[in-house]
Amino acid sequence: MLCLLLASLLTTLFSSSTSAVPICSRYPCYPSRVVHHLDGLWDFVFLRGVSDPSKYDPSQTEYNDTMVVPGSFDAMISYEGVRGTGIYRRRVSVTPGIMTRLKFESCGFYCAIFVDKTKIGEHTNGYTAFWVDVPPSTNSTREIVVVADNQFTNLVALHIESYDFYQYGGITRAVYLHETSTISIENVDVVVRNASAGSIDLRVRIHSTSPLPATMTFVAQTDSSASTSPYRGQLVNGSYIISAKYVQNFKLWSPQSPNLHYIHLISSDANDSIVVRFGLRDVQPCKDVETGSMSICINGQPTKLLGFSKHDCHPTFGMSLSDTQLLFDVQLLKQIGGNYFRLVHYPHNPHLLDMCDELGILLWQETLGWGLSQSELIDPKIQKALLYELDEMVNNTFNHPSVILWAYLNEGASDHSDSCKIYSELSQRYKQLQVNGLVSWASNRKQNDQCLDSADVLSFNSYPGWYNGGLDSIVPSILDEADFAAKKEKPFIKSEIGAGAIPDWQDTVNAFWTIGYQGEVLDIVAKTIVSNSSFTGVSLWQFYDARTKDGIGRPRAFNNKGTFDEFRRPKTPAYTAVHAAFTSYQARSEKKYILKSRL
Secondary structure, three states: EEEEEEEOOOOOOOOOOOOOOOOOOOOOEOOOEEEOOOOEEEEEEEOOOOOOOHHHHHHHOOOOOOEEEEEOOOOOOOOOOOOEEEEEEEEOOOOOOEEEEEEEOEEEEEEEEEEEEEEEEEEEOOHHHEEEEEEOOOEEEEEEEEEOOOOOOOOOOOOOOOOOOOOOEEEOOEEEEEEEEEEEEEEEEEEEEHHHHOOOEEEEEEEOOOOOOOOOEEEEOOOOEEOOOOOOEEEOOOOOEEOOOEEOOOOEEEEOOEEEEEEEEEEOOEEEEEEEEOOOOOEEEEEOOOOOOEEEEEOOOOOEEEEEOOOOOOOOOOOOOOHHHHHHHHHHHHOOOOOOEEOOOOOHHHHHHHHHHHOEEEEEEEEOOOOOOOHHHHOOHHHHHHHHHHHHHHHHOOOOOOEEHHHOOOOOOOHHHHHHHHHHHHHHHHHHHOOEEEEEEEEEOOOHHHOOHHHOOOOEEEEOOEEEEHHHHHHHHHHHHHHHHHHHHHEEEEOOOOOOOOHHHHHEEEEEOOOOHHHHHHHHHHHHHHOOOOOOOEOOOOEEEEEEEOOOOOHHHOOOOOOOOOOOOEHHHHHHHHHHHHHHHHHHHOOOOOOHOOO
């Protein structure tokens, strides 16, 4: 049973004394638990023709291969691009007789989990984290079997074959086995009420296999202090209400100064503890007093977002990128002068979010649901799946200060008024969950979008100079979009724009698909957007070339609009144009920031 604890301490959480908050490699972490990391080699077999993986019984399975976890099995040489069912098996030593819980950071598309030959859970959606309870046993060794299916079936409402990107399958991100009790802390959301005053609430999610007690006691420590008094909360309407107060001696998080704070919350009733990391910052739509244009203000400072749309993929590793590769991508962004990633078109690896928190990179995070038609958007099954996925994404993303934009439904049929019901519901769900950021979606319906009242920020996808018009059409087209947004008095992001280029292909006339033509397009786009205050930002399409499905007219079965190729090698004309525009703007912005800070 999950229970939300709305917790904010009656006395001040953070004083000037020193605290011994445990240091962790990942957050959240659970210092009082035994946590088994299940990364590594698992026994494996790949099966074709399993029409309903939810009914598959793996008890008699014969394993003939090994597979690395985390890993995308359909990126591996033996199974590259193949749809079917992967069966994984691993044994792990545990403390006998206690409750354990498995946490998968992602597994997809459909996954069924078995322990000691008994099915204990299943999950649909290959991009969100989830927990599964493991019943206690007197055995000291447990056998874990996972059925991971990457087929487009009616089991997975949001994995649709028509999407213009390759959807990878398998146990694609990390897996952990937690030794817990029947009552345990699952996570803590730090709800920032007033960043400039250090005002926060804590929302603690409790997992329980039995009815919750009427009261629960907590002790809180932080990176700068310790609270030694217990705080007893009363169970009211399914939630423990503890009290509320402020963070002292805090430092705000910003791209220039990405300061992070830590809370160690201890429950003697649950015999459990958790450490979470968060940043104090405020994000609001605002009007830039110098230019009169709408912008996004971080801690009151207008901030232009300069960056790229980025898939979570690599041609060799699928969507199971190592920390080294993720950091390499962030370093490439900083090298080219960017400060912002639009993470498309699904929740990304939480390790990337951790890095962006630490390095001051701004993020757009969105749920799965690409190009859904009018009939799909009004389908109750799809609507339910969209809301459920949003809840899962928020549960695992809430405390990341780098995430300033919360999005959904890329290029959906929002030009139909009956589609607006789900757009409104998704926007309201974000606000009900009190995310510290702004709501948007990338619309290719643009001025014909009927649902824009639900967006805090307008974001339009279009490709003048590529799908329509020549180079001379680019500036008038995007300025017309910006003017439309200005009349709506909302910040405006050019969420997609670009041109395709086959890596290393060049000719003397800069024809379509040459790196020269792509460079010309991006030169015009980048110069226009960085020099015009009507644009709050841009996420150029795209950061690097990404695999898509074959047979839809994409050369190489890749979307080739990357400024880098799929191996992160720069397409020189595009790189040079974007680097020049972004770095010149950042240099001017940094000088202005320093001058203002001295006043």
